[in-house]
Amino acid sequence: MENLHFEYEVAGNNFSQAGMASDAVKSTLKKMGIASEDIRRVAIAMYEGEINMVIHGGGGVAVIDIFFDHIEIKLIDHGKGIENIELAMTPGYSTAEDEIRALGFGAGMGLPNMKKYADVLEIESEVGVGTTVYIRVDFH
């Protein structure tokens, strides 16, 4: 089976639109008949990543490749980058402003959540250049 390839624009700082790409991927996986437990892991990991792109990355692009036994998600932004990735991975650590917290995010659980639900999580980031997050979720 050939893999399915999708690309989604993620608008920066548009909080009401945040999650649309994740929603679209979730619907696609559902139509493909992927197990709901796997879909949920994909949805959570990607949604947290998408929120991060909107909050911190000024938007970007989500590149999705769906294979028969796994999904690869690349979230690419050209935002301010992450200074200390290890620190950013610490549960509870956050640089989000109060206005983001008022929206229900910014609790410092985004990256830990992504790590928890992804089978592979890789983050490449350069300050002032941007961040690329690679998520792989295997279907069980």
Next chain:
Amino acid sequence: MKVSEIVQLLDGVVLSEGDNMEKDLHSACASDMMSDVLAFVKDQAVLITGLCNPQVVRTAEMMDMLCIVLVRGKKPDTTLVELARDRGITLIATPHRMFAACGILYQAGLKAEV
């Protein structure tokens, strides 16, 4: 517990009827932090929250939750209501505060875990 029972118990109003009005809902999760919902929810069907923006619906959708209860008399804008309707998620508003709403539903048999 059916949606109608939740509405009655919480003196609530239904803002959008979901696809599961007749389904028996067994468990709930309450939080204003959507990341915590994403981190901790397993199969709870009801999300009780004081947060009132479209991300509430998105989060519920990601977690396959069937019903959202907005506490403290929050009045959502049309974007949120439309999104809930579009996703087939039941949206209820109650004047009760979070703690009271949780207590009432818990006492009536809604569980924390599935």
